[in-house]
Amino acid sequence: MFDDAKNQIGFQERTGSQGDMPVFVASQLEDWLTVTAESQNDYIAFYLAPQSWPSNGEFGPDDTQNPCSVGGWDCSDFPCYRQMDCSFGCTWAGGESSNALETGDSSGD
Numbered sequence: 101m102f103d104d105a106k107n108q109i110g111f112q113e114r115t116g117s118q119g120d121m122p123v124f125v126a127s128q129l130e131d132w133l134t135v136t137a138e139s140q141n142d143y144i145a146f147y148l149a150p151q152s153w154p155s156n157g158e159f160g161p162d163d164t165q166n167p168c169s170v171g172g173w174d175c176s177d178f179p180c181y182r183q184m185d186c187s188f189g190c191t192w193a194g195g196e197s198s199n200a201l202e203t204g205d206s207s208g209d
Contacts, residue, residue, distance in 0.1 A: 101127045103190075110199075116179070122147075126198040129190070148188055155184055 101110030110127025125133040134147040143156040155168040168186040 101125060101129075101133065129198060132198045144184070146186060146188070151188055153186070153188065155186065 101108070103109050109129065110125055110133065112123065112125040115123055122134045122136045125135060127133060129148070131149040136145045136147075138145055138154075141156070143154045146153050146155070153167055155170050157168070167188055168184050171183040174181045174183075
């Protein structure tokens with residue numbers, strides 16, 4: 101994860117996702133970036149604080165802008181990979197970064 105100045109503010113090792121189990125990405129932002137693979141509809145769902153967006157720009161009729169640039173599949177080796185770049189508005193309000201949190205459970209429990 102990078103800011104507008106191309107400084108790295110978050111990182112997650114390459115990992116797989118089982119079914120609808122999300123991957124949580126910690127960063128210098130207060131909230132976790134939650135990433136969920138949607139294999140039936142071939143997109144990735146992103147959630148950050150009150151924002152959510154799909155990699156394919158098809159969450160619904162009010163989704164007018166796709167913040168993701170999605171490349172083709174690279175299946176030269178298994179598993180297949182796909183490069184994409186997505187943008188979103190910053191949600192940081194000056195609090196503690198999600199890097200300092202112990203788990204990716206954003207439910208507050």
